[in-house]
Amino acid sequence: MSNSDVHRRRLQATPRGVGVMCDFYAVKAENATVWDQHGREYTDFAAGIAVLNTGHRHPKVMAAVQQQLECFTHTAFQIIPYENYIHLAERLNALVPISGPVKTTFFSTGAEAVENAVKIARAATGRPGIIAFTGAFHGRTNMTMSLTGKVVPYKTGFGPFASPVFHARYPNALHKVSVSDALDSLEAIFRSDISPQQVAAIIFEPVQGEGGFYDAPPEFVVALRELCDRHGILLIADEIQSGFARTGKLFSSDYYAVQPDIITMAKSLAGGFPLSAVSGRAEVMDAPEPGGLGGTYAGSPPAIAAALAVLDIIEEEALCSRANQLGSRLKQTLQRADCKALAEIRGYGSMMAAEFNDAAGKPSAEIAKAIQQQALEKGLILLTCGVYGNVIRFLYPLTIPDAQFEDALALLAGILREH
Incomplete structure (x- = not known):
C-alpha cells in the first residue's frame, strides 16, 4: 500500500489535532536508521523527540524487555510490587544530582512526572502556587499546559487552565532577556500576583526543550536556588528532554554548582518504552499520604527492565563522552557551513541547536522549515522548535555509527550553504 493510501486512511481515522511531520510511515528501525514501507532509509536526528539516546532497538534493551515478558507484563506496582521497580529507584537515587537521602517514584509519561512533582511540592509545602517560565514546555495535560510557556499549538483553544500558575521570563541573551531581567520578573510576580509564602515550587528546564534549547x-x-531557600520554595528541574547523557552529563543539572529539590525525567529513560520518574529529597517525596501517588501503568515492568538496561548502556558505552564528541563535530560543521541565516549555535554535549534569522535579523520559521524539509527529502529527519519556530534541534541517537553521522553532517552542510 502506498504512503498516499495510508495518508488518506489516517485523515479519516484520526483527528486533525494530531499533527504529523513526515509523509511516510515507518515499518522498521535500527539504531539511527528508519525504513518506510517502500524500503527507503532515513537517518533519524529526531529520535522520537529525544527518546532514543540509546538508539532504536538497542540489543541490550530488547533482551531485557524480552526477559521481562517471559515473566509477567503487568501487576500494578501498588497492588503486587516487583523488585525491579525498587532496583531502578535505588539506581536513580544514587545517580541524580541531589544530596542526601533521595527517593524515586515512577509513572508513564513526562507530563505525569511533572503533574506528580507539582502534587508532591504542594503536599510538602502546604502551598498552592507554581511558577514556570516563558518558553517552557512541560506537557499536554491541563496542569502541564498551564505550566507550558508557549501558546501555539499547545494551549490554543484548551483553556481555562489550572491555577495558581504564573510565568516569569527565562533568560535568553540572543533575545535580550538578561539574568537580571528574569530575576526581576520573579520579583514582579511576588509583588503583583502571589506572595512567595504561597508558592510551592518554581519549575524550570536547565536546558529548554521545545522552547529552543x-x-x-x-x-x-x-x-x-538562593531565592527558593529564602522563601521556603521547592526547586523542580525538568530534565525530561535533557537527561540521560544528552548534554554530555547524565543530567544537565550536573553542570550547576547548586541542586534542585526534585527532578522529573522521562523520554530516554527507557530507550523507547513509556516510563517517567520523579526523584527528590526523601522528606519532600514522603509528603503525600499513602495512595496519593501511583497509576495503573505507573512503572510498567517492561519499561522498568528497559530503563535498567539503558543505565548499563550509558555507562558501558561511555555515552556522556560520546555526546560531547558528536556535539563537537556537529558544532564544527555548523560553524563552517557559512550560512548567512544562522543566528546562533548553542548547546551542551549533543543537545545542540541552530537558530535562524531572516535578512532583517528577525526570527525566521520559514528558513528553519525549509532546511528541515530539504533534509527530509534527502533522507535526514530533523525537528524544529522555539517560540518563534526558527530553531532546528539535533537529537540523533548517541549510538549512531560514525560513518552515518559524517554522511548526515555532510548532507546538512550542503543544505545550509544554500541559505
Whole structure:
C-alpha cells in the first residue's frame, strides 16, 4: 500500500489535532536508521523527540524487555510490587544530582512526572502556587499546559487552565532577556500576583526543550536556588528532554554548582518504552499520604527492565563522552557551513541547536522549515522548535555509527550553504 493510501486512511481515522511531520510511515528501525514501507532509509536526528539516546532497538534493551515478558507484563506496582521497580529507584537515587537521602517514584509519561512533582511540592509545602517560565514546555495535560510557556499549538483553544500558575521570563541573551531581567520578573510576580509564602515550587528546564534549547546560565540557577531557600520554595528541574547523557552529563543539572529539590525525567529513560520518574529529597517525596501517588501503568515492568538496561548502556558505552564528541563535530560543521541565516549555535554535549534569522535579523520559521524539509527529502529527519519556530534541534541517537553521522553532517552542510 502506498504512503498516499495510508495518508488518506489516517485523515479519516484520526483527528486533525494530531499533527504529523513526515509523509511516510515507518515499518522498521535500527539504531539511527528508519525504513518506510517502500524500503527507503532515513537517518533519524529526531529520535522520537529525544527518546532514543540509546538508539532504536538497542540489543541490550530488547533482551531485557524480552526477559521481562517471559515473566509477567503487568501487576500494578501498588497492588503486587516487583523488585525491579525498587532496583531502578535505588539506581536513580544514587545517580541524580541531589544530596542526601533521595527517593524515586515512577509513572508513564513526562507530563505525569511533572503533574506528580507539582502534587508532591504542594503536599510538602502546604502551598498552592507554581511558577514556570516563558518558553517552557512541560506537557499536554491541563496542569502541564498551564505550566507550558508557549501558546501555539499547545494551549490554543484548551483553556481555562489550572491555577495558581504564573510565568516569569527565562533568560535568553540572543533575545535580550538578561539574568537580571528574569530575576526581576520573579520579583514582579511576588509583588503583583502571589506572595512567595504561597508558592510551592518554581519549575524550570536547565536546558529548554521545545522552547529552543536555551540553557539556563549558571548564575541564574544559583540565584533561583538562593531565592527558593529564602522563601521556603521547592526547586523542580525538568530534565525530561535533557537527561540521560544528552548534554554530555547524565543530567544537565550536573553542570550547576547548586541542586534542585526534585527532578522529573522521562523520554530516554527507557530507550523507547513509556516510563517517567520523579526523584527528590526523601522528606519532600514522603509528603503525600499513602495512595496519593501511583497509576495503573505507573512503572510498567517492561519499561522498568528497559530503563535498567539503558543505565548499563550509558555507562558501558561511555555515552556522556560520546555526546560531547558528536556535539563537537556537529558544532564544527555548523560553524563552517557559512550560512548567512544562522543566528546562533548553542548547546551542551549533543543537545545542540541552530537558530535562524531572516535578512532583517528577525526570527525566521520559514528558513528553519525549509532546511528541515530539504533534509527530509534527502533522507535526514530533523525537528524544529522555539517560540518563534526558527530553531532546528539535533537529537540523533548517541549510538549512531560514525560513518552515518559524517554522511548526515555532510548532507546538512550542503543544505545550509544554500541559505
